[in-house]
Amino acid sequence: MIFKLFVLKEFKKSSYFFLGLGFLLVLGLSGLLSISFLTENIQNNLRSNARQLLTSDLAITARRDFFPEERKLITDFFKTKEHKTYQVVDIYSMVTNVTTSESRLVEIRCYEDHFPFYGQITSKGSLLNQNDFLISKELVNLWEVQTGDWLKIGDSQFKVSGIIDSDSSIGIRGFSLAPRIYLPLVKIIQSGLLRPGSTGQFSIHFKLNESEEELVKIRQELLKLLPDPAIKVMTSKESSNQAGRVFDYITDFMSLSALVGFLLALVGIFYFYQSYLLTRLKDFSLFYLHGLNKSQILFGIFLQFSSLFFFSLFIFFLIFNPFYFYLRDWLSTIIGFALPPGLNYRNFLINIPMLYALSLSILLPLLKGLLRTPLGLQLKLSKQALGYFHPLDFLPFVALLWIVAWQLSHSLKIGSLFLFSLLIIFFLSLILIKSFQKMAIYVRPSRTLCFINLNIGLSLRNFIQSGHKLNLSFIALVLGISLISLIFQLNFLIKKEFTLTDNKPSLFLFDIQEDQLSDLKKLGREKGLELSGVTPLVRGRIEKLNGFKFSRTEEKWDNSNREEEIEARTKNRGINLTYRQSLSPSEKIIAGTPFPETVPEGQNFSYLSIEERFAKRMGIKLGDKIIFDIGGVEIEGIVRNLREVKWTSFYPNFFVNLQPGFIDDAPKTYLAVLDRSFSHKKIDFQKASVNKFPNISFIDMEQLIQKLSELFEKSRRAVELISWLSLFIGFVILFGLCQDQIFRRTYDMALLKSLGFGYFSVLSQIMIEFGFVFFMATGLGIFLGWFLGAIIGLEVFKINLAFDFSHYVVLFLFLIFLCLATIFLVSWKTIAKNPRELLSDN
């Protein structure tokens, strides 16, 4: 009975209203659900391909060669277990095309017999062979090398035996520094390229006949057996998580953008539902008078909304399926990863109750408002407001929103910041619109209706009286516009940061040996250029912090907290150190004082300068005492200052700087850059030096930045897609809001016309009033979006404030135009109507 009365009858009666509301819900849900769906399927795909990514059941890896003792421990450990094993070493090195003597940095994967246990690397359809030297297509595209050509690596030459057409161990790599090539490990060792002490990633892989649980246990035992934090033990689970990490940040950010879209839809739903309840109050009063009690009425509305929600969900599924299959290829190219054809809905089902609860909670204030409204009386007073909303009624919604934002971003911090920014936008818009209303009351002349002229005066009075309905639409507008402006600003900042400017280097050199440094500089000078940013790199590890031993933190992979993930990762990593007296141009001290000019006689510790975010993650503060292990020697340091580093400058910078004079004798290599002013000479220089110093690696920064910006462009486009969705939702709401406002004004407008106001007078009153509101909403929204963008840019990317003035003017004018066009579109017909018609229907 209640179902029939509140769901069937009402849907039939107000079918347009519910269609619109359902449309809004579908739109709002589609962003969030699509993303959660994609994330889940990407993760699934990774999980099912995890072994192929790792190529084995278990791998022990380190960023250095294993010590003989460690190798013995490992061999002993596996003695009792049935296993097969091989080693893989990944190193970066320059490779030279013998015919053209062009050179380029590559990642060499040195493999052994049986590689890979799982998955396949194929060339012309046939699997990797024992003595193959395979190169990637990227290299082929670059140099047009063919099978049978000769490439030089180090001092040896190798004959290309094939070109890779598929490699299941690569998986998703949003970005790679260098193309990968495959060479047998023995050949590399024979060529002398891999000497003791060479840097690279060393892995020992195992194929074991064990269950998943057993693998986890074995992993734990190995971690205990090899206590050095530099050593990692990976099973397929760790490898898939590592591979998926590239996506996590993008999807987190996209989820939050989609949440804003959903939120906008909810704001719309709140507004329209309120409007709807108000018009139906009379009928509800009738139900009430005929024996339905209030809780039954509330239950009816609950049923009504729930039906709408699940119906919208159903519609979404109906649309999403064919849509997904149609767009799968296109989406795959955007995210650079083949999406699975099979759909998996687990995440969907997890998210739905959360979104359902969030949607219900926004209706709570309305329902409680209805509860406070004396029904029955409503029959007489047709234009009574709906109870009133208590601010506390919104608490459940805010709390739920917080949880949802936290869940979606996988970070309490980001989730809270998100909520905080929303609240700020909310209160700022409320304060602004309220104070403008107060101001309007203040400037309103009391003895005449005119203010400048009669039309403006009447607009002013409408503005004063429009009350909380206006506030709500104003806030919704500001929210929507802030988001647009925020994405606009982030796009702008990212673009600006990843374009080539003169102060970014054109070449980055690393692995320069100490004894090569002066010859390399000389070579440069012969070629008419000067190397800059020459910085020593020393590898070390934090041994103790303020007397406490730093031990390995287990990496957590429950996908719940990004900050913890980063922290665990950072703590386990050996760190690169340098020593220098003064700061590089891309560094700035933000706490503490610079190093003293000289080291006094007898000082047995070095002052330290620590990168600020690294310090935060590691819990390092000014004055802390840190003991490093550098090549087996303990060095003591005291934190003297914290530094901010602009990493996107691409100059050699380090987390930890020591004072000169303490680790100068430690084994080290050098980094250097070639400034962009020498860009035209870089190829010549690189050819010459690779020839002379084959161990030195070169990164072409112009290419790298190009690649990076392409990668950013891809994720930016994905994020943009979501923001367009939010924008669209924003305009659907704008349209509805305007329609609702005009509908409410119909009566007043007709009356004005019957009193002798012309069509253009009434139209201009409406346009002036809404124009003013739009003007403020757009102004505030653009400013807040810009501000948030600037803060994110500053905090996350260390990008300085920038304001793209002309673009903002265009955006501003465009939005205002759009708003005014909308209000014109919905109002002109109503205003043109004969007032008699409008006044006669009650």
Add this chain to the structure above:
Amino acid sequence: MMKLKDIKKTFKTGSQSIEVLKGINLDIREGETIALLGRSGSGKSTLLSILGGLDNPDFGEVWFNDLCLNQLRDQELVKFRSKNIGIIFQQFHLVSTLTAIENVLLPLSLAKNTNAFEIATKLISDVGLTDRSAHLPSQLSGGESQRVAIARALAVNPKLLLADEPSGNLDEETGEKVMDLLFGMVKQLKTTLVLVTHDKEIARRCDRIINLEHGSIK
């Protein structure tokens, strides 16, 4: 002062069409008060709208002195209406965002009257609402709203006042008071009045009674 010649009006809703006015001829003299009687649905409100220039007849002419209203363009009609005609509706239509006194100020401002505020204040006090002048329509009772509507309709001192059942939505006592006020003001200002009513008592207070039956005057 006002002349209706063979006014016809038909409403079409879908396939159905109702001939509401079937050739009305009427002469209204300056200063007289006319009561328009008739059953519900007989076309009283329709006739009133045509008199007020809110609606056009399908056939026939509407003359105001020597001005033919049918020939006026929309804009001119609006101007004519704001100067010459005051309207009071059954549902005391007030502009919801304006206070009582502002509602009265509205037509005065439109007419660019320089003494608008003084006139509005006086009218508000004439209808006995001085202490309610700053209230919004939602804060006024039915009777109070209708008194504001009367004040507003008379503000520009129109030649013709059209009132469509001004007491229809009020209880008897309040209705009577509103009618007293209306007749008092009309007499004082010497306004011509066309009053639609169901109440024979009230009709009798007018100079002339017109009966509308099946779309014609009896």
